[in-house]
Amino acid sequence: MSELLANLWMGFHVAANPYNILFCLLGALVGTLVGVLPGIGTVATIAMLLPITFGLPPVGALIMLAGIYYGAQYGGSTTSVLVNIPGEATSVITCLDGHQMARQGRAGPALSIAAIGSFFAGCVATVLVAALGAPLTSIALLFGPAEYFSLMCLGLIFAVVLAKGSVLKAVAMVVTGLLLSMVGSDLETGAGRMTFDVAELADGIGFANVAMGLFGFAEIIRNLELPSESRDIVQSKITGLMPTRQDLIDSAGAIARGTILGSLVGILPGGGAVIASFAAYTFEKKISKDPSRFGRGAIEGVAAPESANNAAAQTSFIPLLTLGIPPNAVMALMVGAMTIHGIVPGPQVMTKQPELFWGMIASMWIGNLMLVVINLPLVGVWVSLLRVPYRLLYPSIIVFCCIGIYSINNSPTDVVIAAIFGVVGYWLVKHDFEPAPLTLGFVLGPLMEENLRRAMLIARGDPTVFFTRPISAVLLSVAIIMLIIAGLPKMRRRRDEVFVE
Amino acid sequence: MSEGVSPPGKRSGFTFSIRNPRDFWGGLVLIALAIIAIWASRDLPGQRGFAFGPGTAPRLFAGLLAALGAVIALVGLVTDGPPIEKYKIRGPSFVIISILAFAAMVRGVSGTLFGIHLSFPQLGLLPSTFFAFMISILGSTEMRWVESLIAAVAMTAFCWLLFVVLLKLPFQLWPSFF
Numbered sequence: 001m002s003e004l005l006a007n008l009w010m011g012f013h014v015a016a017n018p019y020n021i022l023f024c025l026l027g028a029l030v031g032t033l034v035g036v037l038p039g040i041g042t043v044a045t046i047a048m049l050l051p052i053t054f055g056l057p058p059v060g061a062l063i064m065l066a067g068i069y070y071g072a073q074y075g076g077s078t079t080s081v082l083v084n085i086p087g088e089a090t091s092v093i094t095c096l097d098g099h100q101m102a103r104q105g106r107a108g109p110a111l112s113i114a115a116i117g118s119f120f121a122g123c124v125a126t127v128l129v130a131a132l133g134a135p136l137t138s139i140a141l142l143f144g145p146a147e148y149f150s151l152m153c154l155g156l157i158f159a160v161v162l163a164k165g166s167v168l169k170a171v172a173m174v175v176t177g178l179l180l181s182m183v184g185s186d187l188e189t190g191a192g193r194m195t196f197d198v199a200e201l202a203d204g205i206g207f208a209n210v211a212m213g214l215f216g217f218a219e220i221i222r223n224l225e226l227p228s229e230s231r232d233i234v235q236s237k238i239t240g241l242m243p244t245r246q247d248l249i250d251s252a253g254a255i256a257r258g259t260i261l262g263s264l265v266g267i268l269p270g271g272g273a274v275i276a277s278f279a280a281y282t283f284e285k286k287i288s289k290d291p292s293r294f295g296r297g298a299i300e301g302v303a304a305p306e307s308a309n310n311a312a313a314q315t316s317f318i319p320l321l322t323l324g325i326p327p328n329a330v331m332a333l334m335v336g337a338m339t340i341h342g343i344v345p346g347p348q349v350m351t352k353q354p355e356l357f358w359g360m361i362a363s364m365w366i367g368n369l370m371l372v373v374i375n376l377p378l379v380g381v382w383v384s385l386l387r388v389p390y391r392l393l394y395p396s397i398i399v400f401c402c403i404g405i406y407s408i409n410n411s412p413t414d415v416v417i418a419a420i421f422g423v424v425g426y427w428l429v430k431h432d433f434e435p436a437p438l439t440l441g442f443v444l445g446p447l448m449e450e451n452l453r454r455a456m457l458i459a460r461g462d463p464t465v466f467f468t469r470p471i472s473a474v475l476l477s478v479a480i481i482m483l484i485i486a487g488l489p490k491m492r493r494r495r496d497e498v499f500v501e
Numbered sequence: 502m503s504e505g506v507s508p509p510g511k512r513s514g515f516t517f518s519i520r521n522p523r524d525f526w527g528g529l530v531l532i533a534l535a536i537i538a539i540w541a542s543r544d545l546p547g548q549r550g551f552a553f554g555p556g557t558a559p560r561l562f563a564g565l566l567a568a569l570g571a572v573i574a575l576v577g578l579v580t581d582g583p584p585i586e587k588y589k590i591r592g593p594s595f596v597i598i599s600i601l602a603f604a605a606m607v608r609g610v611s612g613t614l615f616g617i618h619l620s621f622p623q624l625g626l627l628p629s630t631f632f633a634f635m636i637s638i639l640g641s642t643e644m645r646w647v648e649s650l651i652a653a654v655a656m657t658a659f660c661w662l663l664f665v666v667l668l669k670l671p672f673q674l675w676p677s678f679f
Binding site for chain 2: 055172175189191193196221224225389390392395398399402406407413416423427430432449459460
């Protein structure tokens with residue numbers, strides 16, 4: 001316990017460094033700014049803003065990225081409440097009651113309860129991440145290459161099964177990602193693989209290019225097709241940001257329950273935060289004395305899912321920081337950012353770079369605090385952003401992304417690669433393929449291949465090693481069982497229902 | 502498996518309709534991608550003794566991808582699904598052209614394509630940003646000239662402020678022949 005406190009203290013020491021506070025603040029602000037813009041979800045926001053963090057020191061960059069993440073999520077809930085357009089999947093459910101509250105002139109309390117709930121959930125989740133970090137890391141350090149490979153398989157399968165869409169197609173996307181990650185020089189022999197004699201591909205396909213193309217450009221192209229929707233912005237001035245005492249009493253329980261549910265679900269890979277917010281809302285509705293209030297502006301209907309998705313967003317850092325396995329697309333972007341800074345995510349981070357590990361955890365708390373303190377007074381600014389028409393917005397995003405990608409290596413080829421992935425992403429959408437599993441496969445590819453090769457070498461080329469070593473066997477069996485369960489017709493229907501809602 | 506059954510079924514005349522075209526064509530493209538990957542890694546040495554060669558893993562995963570693609574395509578034949586949405590031409594092509602134009606303008610390109618020597622001068626960051634903005638905005642059906650020009654100038658100024666002044670990135674701002 002004292003060790004935990006000492007570690008957290010060190011973390012706060014790092015995070016409270018004026019520069020890091022500035023990065024955290026900037027991240028939260030910019031994240032909210034972009035997250036509020038209609039049609040740009042969390043993943044696209046982070047992908048877009050990745051390049052501007054590359055020039056920073058590693059700790060600062062990751063702190064800023066984490067800030068961008070929370071900011072983008074918070075921006076998503078702001079648009080849910082005010083415009084009834086969920087910024088992303090995790091805030092879909094917030095629309096139901098949040099927008100109703102806004103129509104009743106209670107947008108202020110809805111937004112502040114969302115912020116307060118998120119902050120509370122963030123505090124709890126921060127402690128949870130810190131507490132679970134050490135034990136999980138020590139387990140992961142015992143793993144050999146075979147176990148690691150199996151663990152990554154399990155992580156990927158989990159992520160696929162718990163996300164929306166067809167499991168089969170998602171697995172195909174993971175494999176596509178793995179294959180794409182192999183373009184470039186072979187780690188051991190240096191032989192150029194699948195480079196088609198393009199010099200720029202010798203170092204592999206840059207992660208930022210893939211992310212920007214699949215999430216940034218593809219999303220823009222996709223949005224351009226949709227008819228310009230009439231945005232139902234709440235026109236009335238937002239008065240009285242502070243919730244009443246009654247609001248606080250009503251939502252206290254919901255926040256606590258949402259936090260617990262969210263923290264638990266968030267640790268699981270996949271659409272953790274999405275499932276968490278849905279589950280929290282359904283749970284509140286079930287235990288409520290008067291379920292008919294939900295959907296008509298019940299404050300619990302805002303408090304519970306918002307707390308849950310923030311808790312889940314934060315606990316989803318646990319598998320990344322301790323095991324090195326990104327549980328969802330956002331975390332995959334984090335892996336990409338870490339790799340660019342020369343950090344290999346995984347159990348080594350905590351032992352070799354404790355200041356980075358704990359600094360980031362502490363900055364999560366600071367980031368959440370900033371969202372409450374800074375964003376609420378700025379609600380008016382965010383609302384005015386929503387009035388920017390999309391026809392002016394998307395060219396701005398495109399040139400911003402272009403400069404961002406170009407700035408990473410001063411390479412025009414990178415920009416072209418991103419454009420190609422933009423087209424790929426557009427095609428994927430047309431064929432109901434999800435880009436997120438591709439990204440997961442892409443970032444895990446090099447690690448998976450390395451561990452696979454090492455495991456096979458140690459086992460003298462015997463592929464049964466993955467089933468004869470006990471831990472590895474257990475991990476792989478769980479993965480296979482998960483796949484089988486997800487494939488059962490009954491479960492498939494249940495899954496579809498959950499994600500369609 | 503029953504993979505061999507599907508092509509004859511597909512070719513048996515135009516009366517046969519694909520029940521889930523999104524999955525079917527998606528699966529076929531994945532198979533094509535896998536074949537390209539196998540072809541591209543054909544020269545790489547494979548397994549040597551116990552050790553994986555550089556070509557082992559690409560072939561392994563490409564094989565897996567081909568198998569998955571086949572299953573997806575097959576599922577697309579036996580299950581019902583929505584038709585493929587129409588691809589829009591205007592929006593996507595202007596967006597892609599603007600990105601490619603940015604890449605060409607910011608550094609300048611010269612090369613030989615089909616025997617013709619092509620070269621494009623380096624315009625630098627600011628003109629590239631401005632023109633890329635203008636090209637991409639043409640993709641919108643609601644485009645208005647005055648408003649667009651003002652927005653393009655404003656966005657160029659913003660990018661200059663952010664990337665050059667604040668982040669201090671070393672960019673060439675103006676054309677090299679200036």
